[in-house]
Amino acid sequence: MDDEKVLTRHLGAPGLTTVGGYEKVGGYQGLRKAIQMGPEAIVAEVKASGLRGRGGAAFPTGTKWGFLPKDVFPRYLCVNADESEPGCFKDRVLMEEFPHQLLEGVLIAAYALQVTHAFIYIRGEYRFQRELLERAAKEAYRAGYAGKGVLGTKWDCELIVHGGAGAYICGEETALLNSLEGRRGQPRLKPPFPAVKGLYGQPTVVNNVETLSNLPYIVTEGGARYAALGTEASPGTRLFCVSGHVERPGTFEVPMGKTTFRDLLELAGGVWRGRQFKAMQPGGGSMQVLGPQHLDVPLDFKAVAEAGSSLGAGALVVMDDSTCLVDVASRLVDFYRHESCGKCVPCREGTYFESELMHRLEAGIASRAELAELSDICANMEGRCFCPLGDTATWFVMSALRMFPEEFESHCGAGRCPVRAGSEVAA
Amino acid sequence: MVEADHTDALNPATLARIRQMRDLYPSPRSAVLPALWAIQDELAYLPAWSLEVVATELGLLAGDVEAVSSFYSMYFNHQPGRHQIQVCRNVSCGLRGSDELLRHLENWLGVEDGGTTTDGAFTLEGTVECLGACGGAPMMQVDRFSYENLNPERAEEVLTKIRNSEPRDLD
Ligand SMILES: Cc1cc2nc3c(=O)[nH]c(=O)nc-3n(C[C@H](O)[C@H](O)[C@H](O)COP(=O)(O)O)c2cc1C
Numbered sequence: 001m002d003d004e005k006v007l008t009r010h011l012g013a014p015g016l017t018t019v020g021g022y023e024k025v026g027g028y029q030g031l032r033k034a035i036q037m038g039p040e041a042i043v044a045e046v047k048a049s050g051l052r053g054r055g056g057a058a059f060p061t062g063t064k065w066g067f068l069p070k071d072v073f074p075r076y077l078c079v080n081a082d083e084s085e086p087g088c089f090k091d092r093v094l095m096e097e098f099p100h101q102l103l104e105g106v107l108i109a110a111y112a113l114q115v116t117h118a119f120i121y122i123r124g125e126y127r128f129q130r131e132l133l134e135r136a137a138k139e140a141y142r143a144g145y146a147g148k149g150v151l152g153t154k155w156d157c158e159l160i161v162h163g164g165a166g167a168y169i170c171g172e173e174t175a176l177l178n179s180l181e182g183r184r185g186q187p188r189l190k191p192p193f194p195a196v197k198g199l200y201g202q203p204t205v206v207n208n209v210e211t212l213s214n215l216p217y218i219v220t221e222g223g224a225r226y227a228a229l230g231t232e233a234s235p236g237t238r239l240f241c242v243s244g245h246v247e248r249p250g251t252f253e254v255p256m257g258k259t260t261f262r263d264l265l266e267l268a269g270g271v272w273r274g275r276q277f278k279a280m281q282p283g284g285g286s287m288q289v290l291g292p293q294h295l296d297v298p299l300d301f302k303a304v305a306e307a308g309s310s311l312g313a314g315a316l317v318v319m320d321d322s323t324c325l326v327d328v329a330s331r332l333v334d335f336y337r338h339e340s341c342g343k344c345v346p347c348r349e350g351t352y353f354e355s356e357l358m359h360r361l362e363a364g365i366a367s368r369a370e371l372a373e374l375s376d377i378c379a380n381m382e383g384r385c386f387c388p389l390g391d392t393a394t395w396f397v398m399s400a401l402r403m404f405p406e407e408f409e410s411h412c413g414a415g416r417c418p419v420r421a422g423s424e425v426a427a
Numbered sequence: 428m429v430e431a432d433h434t435d436a437l438n439p440a441t442l443a444r445i446r447q448m449r450d451l452y453p454s455p456r457s458a459v460l461p462a463l464w465a466i467q468d469e470l471a472y473l474p475a476w477s478l479e480v481v482a483t484e485l486g487l488l489a490g491d492v493e494a495v496s497s498f499y500s501m502y503f504n505h506q507p508g509r510h511q512i513q514v515c516r517n518v519s520c521g522l523r524g525s526d527e528l529l530r531h532l533e534n535w536l537g538v539e540d541g542g543t544t545t546d547g548a549f550t551l552e553g554t555v556e557c558l559g560a561c562g563g564a565p566m567m568q569v570d571r572f573s574y575e576n577l578n579p580e581r582a583e584e585v586l587t588k589i590r591n592s593e594p595r596d597l598d
Contacts, residue, residue: 084556084557085557086557087517087518087519087557088559091559123559124501125501125559162457162460164499167498181457183459183495184498185499200454241561244522244561249562250562281518317519317522317561319522323522328518331518335556338556
């Protein structure tokens with residue numbers, strides 16, 4: 001599609017990972033302009049853009065910034081680069097291809113919020129990307145975009161790249177703050193929200209990598225122009241990660257609201273191997289499954305919610321007609337069991353029972369009574385966990401059970417997986 | 428009881444890095460994870476005494492540091508293989524054959540998920556988080572690099588190359 005791009009507009013420009021290469025395509029002009037505009041005007045521009053958080057919860061960015069109490073300093077900015085949602089790899093692309101676009105966005109936000117320390121919390125597995133960002137940050141310091149007296153002003157800003165060490169939960173913003181403070185990465189009770197009491201007990205904004213990577217465009221081109229790229233209810237563009245059973249998996253930047261799941265599927269070359277579409281999981285591992293009847297739903301927050309799922313962190317995992325939904329659900333539940341942080345009982349014990357049962361079901365040795373128990377376990381988790389990790393550990397399973405009840409039932413007492421036994425195993 | 432002083436056992440550059448981190452953050456405690464990384468980069472794992480060094484340097488109790496390090500799955504408390512193979516088996520990779528890939532590597536390397544080859548070259552891990560490379564599924568990460576769109580033969584090739592080029596890769 002030839003729609004205007006924001007995040008990937010410089011794709012293919014030479015030397016983009018260096019300050020010089022990025023400056024050649026207008027890089028860091030947004031930061032210069034932002035400093036001239038002043039903090040209030042930047043916040044107003046971000047509000048006008050309608051930008052909503054790309055980390056999963058889709059909270060309006062300008063509004064979140066507005067929650068910082070006036071005159072309480074120091075304040076902190078934390079960039080969420082923990083990207084661990086199954087099916088998501090967009091932040092990785094943004095960091096590998098456009099590291100300075102991210103840093104410029106971080107610095108614009110830091111200036112708007114008047115913070116002197118911006119932390120980029122990047123997952124431990126992204127070691128290569130961490131080093132890439134560290135190098136980019138060093139360059140930004142040398143060029144005068146970070147450090148003492150940014151661009152000749154009185155504003156100092158430290159850019160600190162902080163590596164995590166393997167824990168999905170550290171993507172949850174309050175767990176991230178604990179981890180950044182040198183503690184076990186377990187979530188904190190909200191309220192108080194980070195905007196009021198965050199890092200070191202000070203007002204803190206946590207924003208996702210993609211959210212912030214939009215800022216250079218919004219500041220240079222204007223919030224209204226950004227908003228107009230999408231629809232009124234779903235402004236701007238978004239980088240979607242399409243994977244699974246498609247011909248050409250990858251990331252695709254598309255306008256929000258105007259694009260459908262089917263469009264995304266086509267961008268990725270359609271279902272692979274000439275097979276039929278069976279199901280898809282938008283948003284990432286946490287989100288509910290959708291079926292063929294939803295392919296024409298637009299990438300609009302409300303429309304996807306009405307279809308029974310969410311755009312979450314911008315993923316789309318496609319499953320063809322050879323897929324066993326019980327197998328997929330079991331895989332996801334194993335993941336949540338492994339990643340449950342252990343803080344609250346419903347999540348820690350719930351994911352354990354859930355996964356033990358899923359293994360029996362998958363192997364065809366669970367009874368129908370046990371299948372009923374699965375619903376019971378999930379009902380006892382949802383809404384009762386300390387943080388959303390435990391809730392989301394039930395969403396795919398329960399939605400798949402609702403959409404494909406026969407598939408789950410046919411596993412009961414079958415002695416093996418009836419779906420995969422009949423078809424060749426994908427390899 | 429007088430604790431032995433282990434600061435000498437670390438490379439001075441590692442110690443300097445820990446102190447630099449301690450001074451960089453508004454609170455020294457924030458340097459725990461970076462300090463543990465610095466040590467693991469040098470020693471490949473975190474022996475118990477190294478946690479005491481971190482505690483001393485950052486003004487914490489050793490037990491406190493251990494409580495933190497044990498939370499995170501990427502810190503080792505024993506010597507792993509010289510290279511760490513992580514095979515992603517989350518949804519997107521699972522849909523494109525990661526289970527078969529892991530099974531093949533287990534056979535080929537003669538280890539099970541979590542094990543280390545007898546020559547100490549590789550630790551194989553098949554129980555990891557989604558590694559964020561779903562566009563290239565199935566994939567594995569060896570140390571810090573991703574190898575994507577794998578089949579068993581290609582994975583063997585990659586690992587053979589790494590094994591054969593070991594001295595250069597050891598740094
Ligand atoms: C279990 C869990 C994991 C999360 N993982 C991530 C993540 O990896 N990256 C991210 O940006 N947000 C993640 N979030 C959402 C964050 O808590 C937070 O909403 C987000 O970083 C805010 O940034 P945004 O407003 O720019 O989206 C996660 C939330 C939960 C509950």
